[in-house]
Amino acid sequence: MSFKKFSSYVSEEENLVRAIFVSLLSSFIILAFFYFLILKNIIDFIPNYGFFLFFAILSYAFIIPSIKHIRIYGEFACMSGMIIGMTIGMISGFLGGFYVGSTNGMFWGSVFGMSVGMFFGISNGKCCGIMGIIEGVLAGFMGGLMGGMTALMLLNDNLKYMAVIVFFISVLTLSGLNYMIYKETREIKDKRRENDFFTIFWSVLLTTITVWFMVFGPRSVLFQ
Amino acid sequence: MKTGKIMFYIIGVIFLVSVSGYFMLGNSEVSKDDYNDESGEFQKVVIGMKGFNYYPNTITVKEGIPVRIYLDESVVGCLRSFTIPEFGVAKYLKTQEDYVEFTPNKKGTFKFACSMNMGTGTLIVE
Numbered sequence: 001m002s003f004k005k006f007s008s009y010v011s012e013e014e015n016l017v018r019a020i021f022v023s024l025l026s027s028f029i030i031l032a033f034f035y036f037l038i039l040k041n042i043i044d045f046i047p048n049y050g051f052f053l054f055f056a057i058l059s060y061a062f063i064i065p066s067i068k069h070i071r072i073y074g075e076f077a078c079m080s081g082m083i084i085g086m087t088i089g090m091i092s093g094f095l096g097g098f099y100v101g102s103t104n105g106m107f108w109g110s111v112f113g114m115s116v117g118m119f120f121g122i123s124n125g126k127c128c129g130i131m132g133i134i135e136g137v138l139a140g141f142m143g144g145l146m147g148g149m150t151a152l153m154l155l156n157d158n159l160k161y162m163a164v165i166v167f168f169i170s171v172l173t174l175s176g177l178n179y180m181i182y183k184e185t186r187e188i189k190d191k192r193r194e195n196d197f198f199t200i201f202w203s204v205l206l207t208t209i210t211v212w213f214m215v216f217g218p219r220s221v222l223f224q
Numbered sequence: 225m226k227t228g229k230i231m232f233y234i235i236g237v238i239f240l241v242s243v244s245g246y247f248m249l250g251n252s253e254v255s256k257d258d259y260n261d262e263s264g265e266f267q268k269v270v271i272g273m274k275g276f277n278y279y280p281n282t283i284t285v286k287e288g289i290p291v292r293i294y295l296d297e298s299v300v301g302c303l304r305s306f307t308i309p310e311f312g313v314a315k316y317l318k319t320q321e322d323y324v325e326f327t328p329n330k331k332g333t334f335k336f337a338c339s340m341n342m343g344t345g346t347l348i349v350e
Binding site for chain 1 (some may be wrong): 230233234236237240241244247248249267269302304305316339
């Protein structure tokens with residue numbers, strides 16, 4: 001893609017860039033609120049959880065805008081719906097599972113990743129019927145389980161480097177998905193209007209649940 | 225006008241990531257309690273790794289006296305997650321200074337292993 005085409009894509013999808021900004025802003029505001037309220041009293045909060053929490057928030061800032069992007073258009077062809085359900089389910093499940101798995105162990109990381117992945121997989125895949133739903137369930141299930149498992153297996157082997165690598169690969173994949181949506185739907189005139197409530201709500205909710213899970217949530221015996 | 229808005233959001237994203245990254249990634253060292261050898265009598269055991277297993281993989285300790293098990297620098301991978309299920313021991317020993325401590329309160333032969341059961345050994349309590 002030439003730079004000119006890319007610039008035209010970005011300017012067409014102004015909302016996408018805005019949603020990333022809004023998601024990051026709301027996540028960091030709620031994190032700062034929790035930090036000054038309670039988290040500053042947790043011993044070694046930043047060294048233990050800061051890195052993984054930072055990347056979890058960055059991940060949500062790319063996943064949620066992509067979901068919002070999908071919601072704006074609403075209906076897709078069956079093939080597109082399947083790839084949408086699979087990508088969102090897999091990425092959200094894997095990243096959630098990986099980051100929580102890094103602090104809470106494989107079981108709880110996988111449970112968290114599968115829950116997030118399957119939920120988003122279903123809610124996005126349903127735009128094209130039962131095939132998309134099944135695809136979303138499978139992707140969320142597999143992504144969540146793999147995320148938690150990968151984190152545990154890398155515990156003593158460059159876990160933090162891998163956290164950065166999986167984040168960038170996921171961002172690249174989501175960028176591809178957004179570009180596909182743009183290409184397939186740019187002719188559609190009646191886009192659904194979406195305000196920032198969706199982005200703020202999910203960013204705050206996911207950040208809150210992740211913080212709670214990492215700091216106060218249940219964890220495997222190795223992480224106690 | 226539209227380009228200006230987009231630039232604003234992009235700069236905003238970079239700013240937020242930089243500021244939060246500075247605070248959240250800055251201090252990655254966990255503070256440790258000082259290692260103190262004077263905390264009372266204990267049996268010290270240091271285990272290494274040979275042939276993808278713990279070495280020595282049979283250790284003998286006395287009943288009733290606290291045991292501290294350390295893993296030296298040769299132990300890598302999941303073998304650093306050390307468990308003795310019978311005594312409720314399960315800990316990730318990140319460095320050579322980290323240890324597990326427990327008091328063997330019954331005689332017998334028990335199994336120790338890594339969290340994934342890939343490295344195993346025998347603990348004999350006399």
